[in-house]
Amino acid sequence: MNTTEALGRLGGLLRFLREKVPTVSMLSIQWSVVRHPLHPVQRDFLREEAQGRPRRRRRPWEGLKLLPDLLLALGVALRSFGQVAVLRWLLRHRLREIFRQPFDLVIKSWSFGPDPPAPDQDFYFGNLQSRAKGRGFRSVLISSDVRAQAPRRFASAFVSSQTPCRIPEECLIPLGAPFRLLSDQVRSALRLLGLAFSHSDPGVRSLSLLAARESLSPYVSRMGLLFWAAEEAGRRWHPRGALTLYEGAGWEKLFFWGVKRTAPQCRTVGYQHTVLFPESLSILRPGEDLDRRTAPDLALCLGELPLQWMEPGHTRRGIPLIPFGTFRAFPDELPAPAQVQRRTVLVTPEGIRSEAEGLFSFAIQCARACPDWIFLLRSHPELPTKSVLDSIPGTWPLPGNVRLSEGGSIQKDFEEASHLLVRGSSSVLYAIANGLQPVHLEIPGEINTDPLTGLTVWRRGCSDLMGWKALLVAEESLGAQERGRQWQEACRYVKRYAMPVGEAQVRGFLEAIR
Secondary structure, X not given: OOHHHHHHXXXXXXXXXXXXXXXXXXXXXXXXXXOOOOOHHHHHHHHHHHHOOOXXXXXXXXXXXXXXXXXXXXXXXXXXXXXXXXXXXXXXXXXXXXXXOOOOEEEXXXXXXXXXXXXXXXXXXXXXXXXXXXXXXXXXXXXOEOOOOOHHHHHHHHOXXXXXXXXXHHHHOXXXXXXXXXXXXXXXXXXXXXXXXXXXOHHHHHHHHHHHHHOOOHHHHHHOHHHHHHHHHHHHHOOOEEEEEOOOOHHHHHHHHHHHHHOOOOEEEEEOOOOOOOOOHHHHXXXXXXXXXOOOOEEEEOOHHHHHHHHHHHHHOOOOEEEOOEOOOOOOOOOOOOOHHHOEEEEOOOOOHHHHHHHHHHHHHHHHHOOOOEXXXXXXXXXXXXXXXXXXXXXXXXXXXEEEOOOOOOHHHHHHOOEEEEOOXXXXXXXXXXXXXXXXXXXXXXXXXXXXXXXXOOOEEEOOHHHHHHHHHHHHHOOHHHHHHHHHHHHHHHHHHOOEOOXXXXXXXXXXXX
């Protein structure tokens, strides 16, 4: 069985489990949908399918292994209850002001760290709140700290009853929700155990047992509460529209489902804000479970190319697509690409620890072998750079030609670099627009995660140190005219992939939910 066939089988099995166990807990499991990036559980499954490994039959007594997980889930529920109660009491006056206001649009985003963003400068949605206000739409931004390091500090700093209004996600969670989720987790685990011990398909048995344990995990105990927060948002404000990110993740489905439970007239909207990959089955084939309750009513796309790729699956489900764009800044037109003479490589992994470790490790290896090149490491906001480097054996001390990005706007890093070392990060689009040449690190035996597979020029690839050295020699011998031609073609591709969010796009979106 090849990779494509195995991926299709995995998607079918997970869809079967979601249909048999249509619960909040099941959707909260990170790997319950097939999307980018593939979860380690999914990668292991694909590897076993490709190699044709037999799976042993599970025995009923193995269900006893869930007892420690159940006790842990109970402890997390008690802690969540206490945290929600404390936050709602401490912030009760400001929350009362927010709850009294009417809102036409609810926006669900994410934050990175306890310090809130500048007003109306959300990481994903930029200044959409003020632009919506200019067109008569009142909005509230819901967010939670991905790192969950200091929830009380984050909530106190994030909440704002002034325009643009913001409310911490935890403050929308009803006090009884942690225990309702715990009950849902137990029911889900029992149903999944039944499938693990009785189903004839070895793939179903294997995935069901893994899902039974995962349904009681701390991740599910935290992420599943979003369903009740979305319900509460719909109940309190009955908005015209509810907008969140759209990568096909399970938590997005929970948000759509929760809002629809209490505000059925509300139009749920998914914002496809990042690059697409062949394994993103959950966004390329939406609404294949739970009778459309977990699919958006409308999807906003980065640009022309993503719209083309998403259109077949969404048209079948009656989900309209709108070309919308990105809030991330594109530079003014540049006359030429960045000069190779800068000899600086910007390294930008996704917010995935395994990818960050792999990219940074390879970059440090290249830095030691190429002392006349500078390697600038910039991690995703979800993963502090130093914490990633600390998890890589033999990293410290860093070579003298390895530098850590100062963070903040990535524009400064673009202005210093000539190349971008990358795997799946959407930063590659903006790097090309800024004149950088992307180099995709290919890992043998893994699914290709290059978001630029449709681009035949300008992008390069390598899989080892020897390939990197050969690539550098070839690039330094490439003439300026040919470099300029290839870069211009790559820029045309990027413009079809993503465009800036203009006033026409904002107007079209708001009219669609009016």
